[in-house]
Amino acid sequence: MARPSCGYPMTQTSVICGTALPAMGIAVVLLQASVSHFGGNSMTGKERMWAATVGAPVDHVPIWLREGFSFEHPLPAADDFAQGWRAEPDYAALWEFARHHCDTRGAWSPGGHFNRLMAIPSRYIRHDSQQVDADTRRTITRIQTPKGELVGVDEQRRGIETTWRVKEFVETIEDFEKLRSVPFEVSPVSYDGYERSLRTLGDRGVTCLGISSPWVVVTACMSYQQALAWSALERNLLLESIEEVTERILACLRVVCQRPLDTIANMGGCEQCTPPMMSPDAFAEFVTPYDGRIVAFLKEHGIPCNCHCHGFVRNALPEMIRAGFESTDPVEEAGRGGDLTIAEARAIAGDRLTLVGNLEFNELETLEPRQIRARVREILDSGKRRLILSASAGPISKMTPRLIANYYAWIEEAVSCGGCSQ
The missing domain is CATH 2.20.25 (N-terminal domain of TfIIb)
Known part of the structure; x- marks a missing residue:
């Protein structure tokens, strides 16, 4: 039997079994049918990641290892300038083990439209x-x-x-x-990256369109300290520029979304607008009104959007919900880079936002495997619905023996305890 498509339909409403449903709800209905029909660990990685992102039932909490584990690509050669460390035998063995248990997300871009240089052509x-x-x-x-x-x-x-x-x-x-x-002009759009991502991922995971928050598209051209200073001293100039960039991103998306796309989206960079760098109110001023318009456009075209936001997000979580995001990562733990526990984040988000986290990478680097197993159980015990088990970052250089051991502990415990009864 053919599996239902995980992509949202491109229309505002469609009819299933004689009932008109909003576009953002159709994927949930189809994915619920997939889980109930096939039962057990029956979902593909693509179905599982889609379902968890939009709040549909899953057969098992997805495990996403982030950067450092692109299972859709072969391992690089030892002489690769940046990635040669992945040819190490211990890493290769972990990669081989992990790819049988973990889901993934493949990034793509239609060109340089969303560059962090005011989105200039x-x-x-x-x-x-x-x-x-x-x-x-x-x-x-x-x-x-x-x-x-x-x-x-x-x-x-x-x-x-x-x-x-x-x-x-x-x-x-x-x-x-x-x-x-x-x-400004809209540069020519290429779907080569999208088609390649679909082809290499297959049913292992979801494709993901990368878009930066207008705040970071404006401020990444300068030092972080200067951006913070200008948020107070040149506030009107920044707000005017953020508005301009928002319109540029929307203009590009109107062209990109002229064809149906089986993808989610990720918007990153807005963690700069959270404490302690900026005030608790900064997210509502510099992020929500602008990111929200982009998220709304994507949602109209059947593309759910994740908000990538490190740091202190206690005050930002309600703003993410207000902006229409479907999920957020990495929901960092209090005392480990964030300002709230996974249980507190769950209490704020409820069933309105999928939490992607919340292992901290420095935990994986420093704790013992038994402690990592306990942390995995703690996260799963907070609730398996609207959860993607992940970390705050992935490895970008040679992994130590302890880090490798902790990745095994994470995956093994998640496989053992992450099943979901429907």
Whole structure:
């Protein structure tokens, strides 16, 4: 028997068994039917991740290991500059074990439309790479603006899957006005990444369209300290720019969503607008009104959206619900990067928001396996509905023996205790 599609229909309402249902509810009905019909651990990873995200029943709490575990791609070679550590035998054995028990999310982009440079058209941006030494690569990015060139510099180190910004694009108001002077247009859309993600993922997991919060699309061109200072000293300028970027993102999405898309979306970066960096009210001012319009557009097109937000989210969770997000990660634990327990987060979110977490990566690095098993049980005991078991981050460099042992403990305990009775 063919399984029901996990994608939301593209219409506002559809009819199932003679009953008109809103588009965002149809996937829930189909997924409920899938669980009740097949029973047991019968859902595919794609079905399970979709269902957990939108609040439909699941056969088992999804286990998502985040970055460092892209099961849809083969393991890299040992001489790979950034990912060579994944060729280590101990990691490869863990990867092989994990891929049989964990679900995944494959990121895709239609092009450079949602770049963190005021979402300017990609044709104004040029990247030049250079090898600094055997273990360091540098990327020099130049932006041609009507008011002069802007330059930013990033570096990457061997064996580490991240980059460091070593020169900011914007250091003054004049620099920022240069960036704002670039004329906007919707760049050509490519679905190659989407099609490739669908093909490589198969039924293992969900595709995920990456979009940054308008706040971070505006402020990522400058230092974090400068963005915080400007939120007070240049507040009107930032709000005006965030409004402009919101309209740019929506303009791009109107083109991207002209065809049906079997994808969820992730919006990231808004953790900067939470305590202790900014006031408890900052999220409501700088995030909710703008992210909410984007989330509403995505929802109209059958695409549920996750809010990626580290840090203190006690005050932000109600705002995420108000903005229409379906889920949030990583819901960091009090004393371990956050300001509330998983039980407290559950009490705030109720059945309105899926929690994706809440193991902390430094727990996985430092605790004993028995402690990780206890933490997994604690998270599951808070409620298995609207939960995706995950961590605050994934490994980006060589894993220590303890970290590897704790990943085994996490997965084994989740497999043992994560089943859901319907």
